[in-house]
Amino acid sequence: MxxxxxxxxxxxxxxxxxxxxxxxxxxNAATSQKPASVIETEKKYYEELNANVHxxxxxxxxxxTTEMENARKKIQTFINAQHDxxxxxTRGTTEGINLLAYAFSNSRLLKEGDEIIISxxxxxxxxxxxxxLCERTGAVLKVIPMDENGLLQLDFLEKNLSEKTKVASFNxxxxxxGIVNPIKExxxxxxxxxxxxxxxxxxxxxxxFKIDVQKMDCDFFVFSGHKMxxxxxxxxxxxxxxxxxxxxxxHGGGEMIETCSFTKTSYAALPFKxxxxxxxxxxxxxxxxxxxxMNSVGIENIQTHxxxxxxSAQQKLLDIGNLKIYGEKAPRTGLVSFTLNSAGIASDAGMxxxxxxxxxxxxxxxxxxxxxxxxIAGTIRASFAVYNTLExxxxxxxxxxKAQRMLR
Numbered sequence: 521m522x523x524x525x526x527x528x529x530x531x532x533x534x535x536x537x538x539x540x541x542x543x544x545x546x547x548n549a550a551t552s553q554k555p556a557s558v559i560e561t562e563k564k565y566y567e568e569l570n571a572n573v574h575x576x577x578x579x580x581x582x583x584x585t586t587e588m589e590n591a592r593k594k595i596q597t598f599i600n601a602q603h604d605x606x607x608x609x610t611r612g613t614t615e616g617i618n619l620l621a622y623a624f625s626n627s628r629l630l631k632e633g634d635e636i637i638i639s640x641x642x643x644x645x646x647x648x649x650x651x652x653l654c655e656r657t658g659a660v661l662k663v664i665p666m667d668e669n670g671l672l673q674l675d676f677l678e679k680n681l682s683e684k685t686k687v688a689s690f691n692x693x694x695x696x697x698g699i700v701n702p703i704k705e706x707x708x709x710x711x712x713x714x715x716x717x718x719x720x721x722x723x724x725x726x727x728x729f730k731i732d733v734q735k736m737d738c739d740f741f742v743f744s745g746h747k748m749x750x751x752x753x754x755x756x757x758x759x760x761x762x763x764x765x766x767x768x769x770x771h772g773g774g775e776m777i778e779t780c781s782f783t784k785t786s787y788a789a790l791p792f793k794x795x796x797x798x799x800x801x802x803x804x805x806x807x808x809x810x811x812x813x814m815n816s817v818g819i820e821n822i823q824t825h826x827x828x829x830x831x832s833a834q835q836k837l838l839d840i841g842n843l844k845i846y847g848e849k850a851p852r853t854g855l856v857s858f859t860l861n862s863a864g865i866a867s868d869a870g871m872x873x874x875x876x877x878x879x880x881x882x883x884x885x886x887x888x889x890x891x892x893x894x895x896i897a898g899t900i901r902a903s904f905a906v907y908n909t910l911e912x913x914x915x916x917x918x919x920x921x922k923a924q925r926m927l928r
Contacts, residue, residue, distance in 0.1 A: 522821045528907050530555040530813075541877025544912045549695055549724060549855050549903035550881050551746045554810075561809035562751055565802040573801055574775065574792070588801055591808025592791070598811045599741065600732040601758050605790040608764075609804050612755035613723040614645040616742030617689070619757060619770045619794065620719060621649035625656050626768035629686060629717075632658030636687040637680060637716070639664040639672050640893065641694045641701065644886040646721050650689065659686070666893065670699045670847035677706060681713035688716045692725035696887040696901070698830075698852035700725075707737055717763070723747055727905070728853045729823045739763055745803065749905075750810035754803040757794070764790055771796035822906045826854060829904040829913060836917040842924060846899060855903035857885075859896060860920070862927050866898045869923040876919045 528534055531553050536543045545553060565587070571580035573588050589604075596604040610616045624630055636650045636659055654661050662680050665673045681688075688710050693700050703720060710716055722731060722743040733741045740763075745754030759767075769776055769787060776796040778786040787793045814822065833856045837843060845858045860869055870882035883898040884891045891898055902916060 522817070522825060524825070524907070524909055527817060528909075530557065531907050532556055532559070534907060538877040538879070539875050544876075544878045544908075544915055546902040546904065546908065546912070546916060547879045547881045548727070548905040548908075549698075549747070549885075549901060551752065552727065552749050552905050553907065554749055554751065555813050557813055558749055558751065558806045558809045562802045562806040565805055570802075572798055584801055584805075587805045587808075588799070591805050591811075594808040594811045595756055598731070598815070599726075599756075599758060600734050602734060603761055606758055606761055606764065608757040608759065608791045608794045609799050610742070610755040610757050611753050611800065612744040612746070613643075613721055613742045616740075616755055616757035617645055617719070617721065618649045620717075620740060620742075620759075621653045622770040623767040623794075624687065624717070625653055626770070627766070630657040630659045633684065634659040634686045635662055635680075635682070635684045636660070636689070637662045637664065637677065637685055638688075639690050639701070640666040640889055641670070641672065641697070641699065642689075642691055642887070642889075643695050643721065643723075644888070646689055646691060647889070650687070653687075663889075664690075666890075670694070670697045670850045672701060672706075674702070674705065674709065678709055678713065681710060681716070683714065685710075685714040685716040687719065688714070689719040689721070691721040691723070693722075693728070693853055694847070694887070694890075695724045696885040696890050696899070697847040697850070697857050698724070698855040698903075699847045699850045700853055703736065703738075711737070724854060727822075728826055730819045733758055745807040745810060748810055749813055750807040751800075751803040753800050754807045756807075761790065764794070769793050769796065773797050775799075817906055823853075825906060826904050826908075829908055829910065830854065830856060832910055832913045833902060833904075833916065836913065837920065840917060840920055840924070843920075846894065855901055857899040857901045859899050860924055860927065862924050866900045868927055869900050869920070872923040872926055873916070873919045876915070876922070878916055878919050880916075 569584045571584045573585040593604045718738045719740040720738045726743045727748040741758040746752040773796040778788045842861045866882035881901045
């Protein structure tokens, strides 16, 4: 049974007051709040288990290693990877994408004239690393256009796939608009028309619905822990075993070597080949606790509840009127992104909401090309998590009405 009151009790920060009002936190696409179980797991590590992992013969090291590797196994099951060593710990989605871009470069997999294809809906972290890779290799970056509804033009993708296409990288869900891209159709199209590596940015998907990387048949899947109730500075890169083994590593140093001399170095087996240096041990263990939390609530329950929140928020905004919702008619999850017709800039409305204890995100959301497409500086983005309530949506809507009055 889905019990919203029980869920909310697990998040200490929800007892906070902001500007004299109970906190209504609607900035979950930026980072989610953390349940007590995750906070306590990280605290317990430093109080009872603090030691470096792997190769340590003493008990604390072995206990810490066991806990972190158990977290890896939890994540393997969570996204249905075939092997636990296909799960690479990172600091987040941005690092995962950069790791791949540099691994492709180090492995000399791209040459001048080869092509990388992304979409107009990407976060800057799925644009800039590929631009940098193009600069290093002479490859060409192609971009799938979007229409006014925020939908990608897949005929462009089909027409621009060829033997030259070496990398295709897309987000599953847009962080700015909440649009759910037709990943299954896109992957099928790429497999049929090219041999490109397929990378899926799942940062805004993993918190909201079930992920199955084997069924999806992507080559790589990256996401951040902090958007799914885990600590900041945590993330995952999933990659198919055969492809990961074929790539040269990004970082060099401790942990990722098998043997090292001044004449030659050989690399460790997966996953350690891509995990140079001391990892975020406490954070990685706590990421496992976040998976436990989500499983305890139920992924389907989370998805159903958040869809109700989105539907309510959108309808109330439409009822208010004198505003524009972006991607209104597209399939979406997790958030609503809009501008007020009466407001000069989105941040003005954001500051008014903050005075009411309501936290939203305003600006370009690290997606300047999307904002340029709509010829706007930014939007107001209200994004939802499992602990948000329909009553909070009502208060948020009242806050928008107040903002409209003040900004006339």
